[in-house]
Amino acid sequence: MPAARERGLGTVRTTGNLPVEREFARALGIPYEEVVQAAFIPVAYTLGTDFRPARRIPRDQVLHGDHW
Numbered sequence: 001m002p003a004a005r006e007r008g009l010g011t012v013r014t015t016g017n018l019p020v021e022r023e024f025a026r027a028l029g030i031p032y033e034e035v036v037q038a039a040f041i042p043v044a045y046t047l048g049t050d051f052r053p054a055r056r057i058p059r060d061q062v063l064h065g066d067h068w
Contacts, residue, residue, distance in 0.1 A: 001041075010046040013039050 001011045017024045017040040024040070025032035 004043055008045060009043050011041055011043050013041050015039055 001013075004011045015038075017037065021037050022032050024030070024037065025035070030037065
């Protein structure tokens with residue numbers, strides 16, 4: 001990701017594809033029975049360079065230990 005950024009590209013690691021891993025594999029030609037997808041990393045040229053942290057839900061509202 002830092003190397004991509006150095007070249008004017010933006011990236012993000014996402015696992016949002018994992019619930020539909022089989023469909024992603026089919027669309028991308030990945031042999032589903034042989035390869036496990038761990039993440040999907042889109043790469044694109046960005047619009048501008050005004051990067052800042054995204055707004056986040058407070059951690060204590062989404063992180064739980066030993067309970068829901």
